[in-house]
Amino acid sequence: MPANAISPTRAEDYPEWYQQVVRAADLAETSPVRGCMVIKPHGYAVWERMQGILDGMFKATGHVNAYFPLFIPLSYLEQEAQHVEGFAKECAVVTHHRLELGPDGKLIPTGKLEEPLVVRPTSETIIGAMYAKWIQSWRDLPVLINQWANVVRWEMRPRVFLRTAEFLWQEGHTAHATREEAEEETRKMLEVYATFAERDLAMPVVKGPKPAGERFPGAVDTLSIEAMMQDGKALQAGTSHFLGQNFAKAQKITFAGPEGNEEFCWTTSWGVSTRLIGAVIMTHSDDDGLVLPPRIAPHHAVILPISRTDEERAAVLEACCQLQGSLAAASFAGEPVRVKTDARDIRGGDKVWQHIKQGVPVRIEIGPRDLAAGAASLTRRDRGPKEREAIPLAELPARLPEILEEIQQGLFDRAAAFRESRSVRLESAAEVTEYFARDDAGFAWVHVADDPAIAALLDPLKVTVRCIPQDGPDEPGTCIVTGREVPRRSVLARAY
RNA sequence: CGGGGCGUGGCGCAGUCUGGUUAGCGCGCCUGGUUUGGGACCAGGAGGUCGAGAGUUCGAAUCUCUCCGCCCCGACCA
Numbered sequence: 001m002p003a004n005a006i007s008p009t010r011a012e013d014y015p016e017w018y019q020q021v022v023r024a025a026d027l028a029e030t031s032p033v034r035g036c037m038v039i040k041p042h043g044y045a046v047w048e049r050m051q052g053i054l055d056g057m058f059k060a061t062g063h064v065n066a067y068f069p070l071f072i073p074l075s076y077l078e079q080e081a082q083h084v085e086g087f088a089k090e091c092a093v094v095t096h097h098r099l100e101l102g103p104d105g106k107l108i109p110t111g112k113l114e115e116p117l118v119v120r121p122t123s124e125t126i127i128g129a130m131y132a133k134w135i136q137s138w139r140d141l142p143v144l145i146n147q148w149a150n151v152v153r154w155e156m157r158p159r160v161f162l163r164t165a166e167f168l169w170q171e172g173h174t175a176h177a178t179r180e181e182a183e184e185e186t187r188k189m190l191e192v193y194a195t196f197a198e199r200d201l202a203m204p205v206v207k208g209p210k211p212a213g214e215r216f217p218g219a220v221d222t223l224s225i226e227a228m229m230q231d232g233k234a235l236q237a238g239t240s241h242f243l244g245q246n247f248a249k250a251q252k253i254t255f256a257g258p259e260g261n262e263e264f265c266w267t268t269s270w271g272v273s274t275r276l277i278g279a280v281i282m283t284h285s286d287d288d289g290l291v292l293p294p295r296i297a298p299h300h301a302v303i304l305p306i307s308r309t310d311e312e313r314a315a316v317l318e319a320c321c322q323l324q325g326s327l328a329a330a331s332f333a334g335e336p337v338r339v340k341t342d343a344r345d346i347r348g349g350d351k352v353w354q355h356i357k358q359g360v361p362v363r364i365e366i367g368p369r370d371l372a373a374g375a376a377s378l379t380r381r382d383r384g385p386k387e388r389e390a391i392p393l394a395e396l397p398a399r400l401p402e403i404l405e406e407i408q409q410g411l412f413d414r415a416a417a418f419r420e421s422r423s424v425r426l427e428s429a430a431e432v433t434e435y436f437a438r439d440d441a442g443f444a445w446v447h448v449a450d451d452p453a454i455a456a457l458l459d460p461l462k463v464t465v466r467c468i469p470q471d472g473p474d475e476p477g478t479c480i481v482t483g484r485e486v487p488r489r490s491v492l493a494r495a496y
Numbered sequence: 497c498g499g500g501g502c503g504u505g506g507c508g509c510a511g512u513c514u515g516g517u518u519a520g521c522g523c524g525c526c527u528g529g530u531u532u533g534g535g536a537c538c539a540g541g542a543g544g545u546c547g548a549g550a551g552u553u554c555g556a557a558u559c560u561c562u563c564c565g566c567c568c569c570g571a572c573c574a
Contacts, residue, residue: 218574222574241574307532349532349535352533354535365533365534377533
């Protein structure tokens with residue numbers, strides 16, 4: 001057997017390593033439908049964890065859930081000019097509503113639709129149409145709605161979790177009476193995403209506005225959180241858009257103000273998707289497979305009974321059962337510890353490696369020797385597969401939550417240190433060119449103006465301005481391309 | 497859409513150039529046995545109309561034509 005469970009390793013072939021991790025962890029696989037993935041139970045369980053936490057955060061910030069149709073009339077999409085331009089090239093279109101059996105036994109679409117329907121690539125237009133109906137008075141505002149849904153974007157080159165033709169996400173859509181309030185909402189939701197990424201996914205992010213060329217079609221301002229993957233590339237992990245009055249004007253979303261004046265609403269939208277699963281994989285996983293931060297792990301720990309004879313097995317299973325009960329009574333991150341016993345009749349080594357590859361944070365093995373000592377052998381996914389520690393059974397319910405917290409924090413620290421080690425400050429166009437020729441390139445913090453002129457420098461390097469980080473002190477400087485004064489550095493990187 | 501590559505049991509592949517016994521191999525799966533604090537070993541077994549269609553031929557996974565699908569590179573991807 002090779003030293004590592006995943007082949008190739010990250011260093012050998014990063015993209016292939018990613019695919020193999022997804023496969024070895026049994027998260028998802030490609031489907032008969034081009035560009036669409038099947039999310040398998042383990043992958044979906046991770047998504048459900050993410051959903052649960054985010055949904056709670058949305059509700060805590062005053063939002064409610066609703067559901068809007070999958071289909072959008074073609075004419076709706078045409079309402080906002082930039083929006084059409086941005087999405088037109090990647091839409092699935094429904095033109096018929098019936099099938100008839102042809103003479104050769106094949107099904108033929110019939111019943112042509114009067115107006116084609118677009119499968120939503122995003123829902124601004126259909127939701128805006130409803131908001132136009134619902135909102136009449138300033139007393140109706142703000143409207144703060146989120147929906148959990150699937151969307152379809154006909155991508156040219158799909159990649160499991162990172163870019164699939166159909167994906168799951170949430171999209172928040174809000175309408176406000178004032179510009180200030182909508183802008184505040186946009187920032188607030190970015191903050192929710194950043195907190196979730198760093199606290200729950202243990203994934204450090206840079207947050208701030210995108211340059212004009214990278215904005216959501218139809219948005220006045222797009223804020224994003226950007227994470228660094230282990231190959232140094234950036235991944236946009238969440239976005240929050242200030243839509244100004246663009247959609248309100250296109251869709252007549254108006255309200256009567258306190259003085260009887262009719263005004264357009266100010267709207268926002270924000271979303272994160274199953275891409276976050278890809279982000280977690282590429283942030284934490286190693287050459288033995290998936291590594292899950294405890295807060296989003298479907299199971300915090302798995303108990304593995306070890307026995308040879310039937311008598312031993314009975315005693316060991318009994319002990320496992322008791323331990324599972326006492327551990328489940330403990331809590332981590334405000335929830336009961338999630339623990340399961342894997343008593344399947346398969347070889348011990350296979351079983352252990354399955355759990356390693358699936359990213360379970362902690363493995364607890366109980367065999368006759370442990371039982372005699374009144375202890376269990378504990379191994380952690382963030383350490384070597386054979387680094388074990390004996391812990392008295394009575395102490396485990398108190399120790400496990402501490403260990404989970406250590407793992408959660410340790411994963412964040414490790415990712416932050418990695419990002420730091422692959423970040424540089426550059427002062428000239430020549431330095432940028434030189435830096436991105438290196439194969440260990442990462443984030444370059446550079447003074448650049450938000451100006452199309454910088455494309456001449458960045459395009460050949462396949463580098464983009466990821467965002468203009470909003471945190472930290474202002475650091476004015478001159479743009480390395482235009483020579484113009486800018487208030488702070490931007491983050492440049494290659495991106496997924 | 498342009499360039500390249502590939503379709504053979506669940507997965508990974510050999511065989512195709514040079515047509516010819518019952519289409520092989522590794523992993524996985526099932527059964528039995530020996531094992532067991534670590535991804536075991538031995539034996540037996542199941543599973544394939546070789547992407548689809550047409551053609552050449554006594555005979556096609558192999559040659560010819562058409563079609564379909566997938567992968568990689570590019571274009572594209574708020």
